[in-house]
Amino acid sequence: xxxxxxxxxxxxxxxxxxxxxxxxxxxxxxxxxxxxxxxxxxxxxxxxxxxxxxxxxxxxxxxxxxxxxxxxxxxxxxxxxxxxxxxxxxxxxxxxxxxxxxxxxxxxxxxxxxxxxxxxxxxxxxxxxxxxxxxxxxxxxxxxxxxxxxxxxxxxxxxxxxxxxxxxxxxxxxxxxxxxxxxxxxxxxxxxxxxxxxxxxxxxxxxxxxxxxxxxxxxxxxxxxxxxxxxxxxxxxxxxxxxxxxxx
Amino acid sequence: xxxxxxxxxxxxxxxxxxxxxxxxxxxxxxxxxxxxxxxxxxxxxxxxxxxxxxxxxxxxxxxxxxxxxxxxxxxxxxxxxxxxxxxxxxxxxxxxxxxxxxxxxxxxxxxxxxxxxxxxxxxxxxxxxxxxxxxxxxxxxxxxxxxxxxxxxxxxxxxxxxxxxxxxxxxxxxxxxxxxxxxxxxxxxxxxxxxxxxxxxxxxxxxxxxxxxxxxxxxxxxxxxxxxxxxxxxxxxxxxxxxxxxxx
DNA sequence: TGGCTTCCTTGATCCATGTCAAAGAATTGA
DNA sequence: TCAATTCTTTGACATGGATCAAGGAAGCCA
Numbered sequence: 282x283x284x285x286x287x288x289x290x291x292x293x294x295x296x297x298x299x300x301x302x303x304x305x306x307x308x309x310x311x312x313x314x315x316x317x318x319x320x321x322x323x324x325x326x327x328x329x330x331x332x333x334x335x336x337x338x339x340x341x342x343x344x345x346x347x348x349x350x351x352x353x354x355x356x357x358x359x360x361x362x363x364x365x366x367x368x369x370x371x372x373x374x375x376x377x378x379x380x381x382x383x384x385x386x387x388x389x390x391x392x393x394x395x396x397x398x399x400x401x402x403x404x405x406x407x408x409x410x411x412x413x414x415x416x417x418x419x420x421x422x423x424x425x426x427x428x429x430x431x432x433x434x435x436x437x438x439x440x441x442x443x444x445x446x447x448x449x450x451x452x453x454x455x456x457x458x459x460x461x462x463x464x465x466x467x468x469x470x471x472x473x474x475x476x477x478x479x480x481x482x483x484x485x486x487x488x489x490x491x492x493x494x495x496x497x498x499x500x501x502x503x504x505x506x507x508x509x510x511x512x513x514x515x516x517x518x519x520x521x522x523x524x525x526x527x528x529x
Numbered sequence: 530x531x532x533x534x535x536x537x538x539x540x541x542x543x544x545x546x547x548x549x550x551x552x553x554x555x556x557x558x559x560x561x562x563x564x565x566x567x568x569x570x571x572x573x574x575x576x577x578x579x580x581x582x583x584x585x586x587x588x589x590x591x592x593x594x595x596x597x598x599x600x601x602x603x604x605x606x607x608x609x610x611x612x613x614x615x616x617x618x619x620x621x622x623x624x625x626x627x628x629x630x631x632x633x634x635x636x637x638x639x640x641x642x643x644x645x646x647x648x649x650x651x652x653x654x655x656x657x658x659x660x661x662x663x664x665x666x667x668x669x670x671x672x673x674x675x676x677x678x679x680x681x682x683x684x685x686x687x688x689x690x691x692x693x694x695x696x697x698x699x700x701x702x703x704x705x706x707x708x709x710x711x712x713x714x715x716x717x718x719x720x721x722x723x724x725x726x727x728x729x730x731x732x733x734x735x736x737x738x739x740x741x742x743x744x745x746x747x748x749x750x751x752x753x754x755x756x757x758x759x760x761x762x763x764x765x766x767x768x769x770x771x772x773x774x775x776x777x
Numbered sequence: 778t779g780g781c782t783t784c785c786t787t788g789a790t791c792c793a794t795g796t797c798a799a800a801g802a803a804t805t806g807a
Numbered sequence: 808t809c810a811a812t813t814c815t816t817t818g819a820c821a822t823g824g825a826t827c828a829a830g831g832a833a834g835c836c837a
Contacts, residue, residue, distance in 0.1 A: 353678045355768055361681040363674035374667050381671065408656065415663045418670060419622050423629065425673040426611035430601045432680035433609040433728025437794065472815065480681025482795055487816055504803085504815065520603055685824065720785060733824055735786055752785065752833085779837095786831075795823090801816070807809090 290345075291322055297393075302369035303343040304417060307409040315403075321394050325386035331372075332384040340394040341373030347390035348469050351382040352477060362477040364421075367451060371417055375401045388469050432480045435520050440479040441489040442518035445499060449509055464509040472504075493518070538593075539570055545641075550617035551591040552665060555657040563651075569642050573634035579620075580632040588642040589621030595638035596717050599630040600725060610725040612669075615699060619665055623649045635718050680728045683768050688727040689737040690766035693747060697757055712757040720752075741766070 290297040294305065294313045305316055322345070325331055331349060332338060344366045351364030363382060366372055372384065372392065395403075404411045431443055445468075452466040468475070472490075476483040493499050498518055500508040509515050516523070538545040542553065542561045553564055570593070573579055579597060580586060592614045599612030611630060614620055620632065620640065643651075652659045679691055693716075700714040716723070720738075724731040741747045746766055748756040757763050764771070 351674070353674070355678070355682065356770060359682040359768075361678045363677045376664070382674070405656075405660075408653075408659075411656075411659060411663060412653075415659060415666065416624070418663065418666045422666060422670050422673060425670060425677065426599070426601070426630070429611045429673065429677060429680055430603070430609045432677055434603065434607040471813095483815080484796080484817085485794060488794095491816075520607075522604060719783090730825060731785080732787085732826080736824090739786075780835105781837100782833100782835080784831105784833080786829100788829085789827085791824105791826075793823095793825090794821105796819100796821070798818085798820105799816100800818105802814080804813075805811080807811100 293317070294320075297345070299343060299345055299369040299393075303393075304371050304410060304414050305343070307413045308407070309409070312407055312409060316395075319395050319399055319403075323392050323394055325390040325392075327386060327388050327390075329386050330383065331386055331390070331392075332380040334380055334383050336380045338373060338378060338380045338397065340396055341371070341375065341400050342392040342394040344368050344370045344372065345391040345393050348387040349390055349392075350385050350387050350474065350477075352385065353382055360477050361480060362474070363425075365478065368455075370421075371414065373397070375404050375414075387474060437479075437481055437485050437489050438492065438518065439520040440481065441475075441486065441493060442498070442515055443521070444475060444479060445493075445507065445509070446512075446515055446519050449507075449512070449515070464512060466507060468505045468507060541565070542568075545593070547591060547593055547617040547641075551641075552619050552658060552662050553591070555661045556655070557657070560655060560657060564643075567643050567647055567651075571640050571642055573638040573640075575634060575636050575638075577634050578631065579634055579638070579640075580628040582628055582631050584628045586621060586626060586628045586645065588644055589619070589623065589648050590640040590642040592616050592618050592620065593639040593641050596635040597638055597640075598633050598635050598722065598725075600633065601630055608725050609728060610722070611673075613726065618669075619662065621645070623652050623662075635722060685727075685729055685733050685737050686740065686766065687768040688729060689723075689734065689741060690746065690763055691769070692723060692727060693741075693755065693757070694760075694763055694767050697755075697760070697763070712755075712760060714755060716753045716755060 294300060294317050297303075300306070305313065308316065323342070325347075327347075334353070346368055349366040349370075349372065350362050351366070352360055352362045354360045375397070378397075404414070431440055435443065448468065449464045449466060453464060470478070472483045472486045475481075476486045479486065481489075490499075490501070494501050497510070498515055500510060502508075538548075542548060542565050545551075548554070553561065556564065571590075573595075575595075582601070594616055597614040597618075597620065598610050599614070600608055600610045602608045623645075626645075652662070679688055683691065696716065697712045697714060701712060718726070720731045720734045723729075724734045727734065729737075738747075738749070742749050745758070746763055748758060750756075
């Protein structure tokens, strides 16, 4: 599961790309040293399963690179994604032994793991960690509530536009763009994963993506590569208030 | 807004009905004394608005009695409930000045408030509070994810059955019943509020409630009073796994 | 008592999205 | 280079839930 080569941050937390956003963001040098002695990395290929719902969960982890999803499946196969974990997001819950959701690597994925037991002790003894975890959990709850509005009340077209806007924003936050109004990026997920995210079928996703393309809201090259000629135009299609927050 | 009479718990936290489940659950006697000196109560009538989205939010609070809801409204009036606050649940977020959702009293409501600033200081200095808040926030996130599955993938009939099961469970947790298989309680919300919760229209809610009644899954007297003759039968209608957790 | 007002129910119809089916692109591996 | 596989698109049709419309029931207060 693990690669042979060791990247610089795998020794040294201060080199880590998510150093300032992850659960360890507030840690001081001495606290980082403690984390360094406990952490271990795991890598997953795109499409592979990290954990099945019901599995024992021996670790908690931060996403370092790539994207993971949390999803629930009903007995008859209906499936809903309930979490999208981007770099710096936290996986797992202190005090929980069993995974409540399927965890899947949507792209190639690297996670920084801590054994559950020692991490739980750390939370009690290191307020910098528990405070940061609280903040991140509150952010996730806000995101979940946005998502509930999307699932309960938006049309298929608005759902697609919203998802594209979310991904564009995240991409803009990572890679600074020169142009203010032209965004280009790859969708990091299949049509089926988009459908699972949005509570739609993959056919409806495909049709609505085509419709947004036909109407000039997005430009497509290949199936995954998207250009947004006018971000405000895309925002109009999401159904959200005009002032849905600044772009970064 | 506030009543003239003071109930015993309004002086003495140890008398408080939510003492062992709220954000203060883990506090020791001396910590409770500190909270007692800071807290104040507010009361709202059923149907009244506690806060509008965008309002300044000068306090955080625990729900002591009654039910409050969080909801989002789109520009054209589409509305989705995104939180259901029952007694002991926490309202507000440390570090947030502006309410991001409409907060409504669904029933008569009593909340135990703390001014935001002093509470934020308390969180830093009192690990018993921040740890409990983390735990409660993680629970809310789990509930939000269940709800996302409901919104994204369940049929109207499954949604109604799920909501009734949730309320029945909560009611059973508060009021011990003698019979193992007969539950009776009042729906604490209008058909419209149910629709906002479930991502449906009120007409569909009404029709599906009638259908469940016709099929003998529930018994209705009046519009709000429900009896569940066979809880397992109801659970079959929710679409959830058979082992959706024990009843309390 | 009667007339508002609010909440709820039911019917008729429509339409957005799901379902079923087929075939086109892109990718992988032999 | 050619299957085989996976992902995607598109078409035809079905349907669950929304919409529009009317009226019933319960609570309230004058």
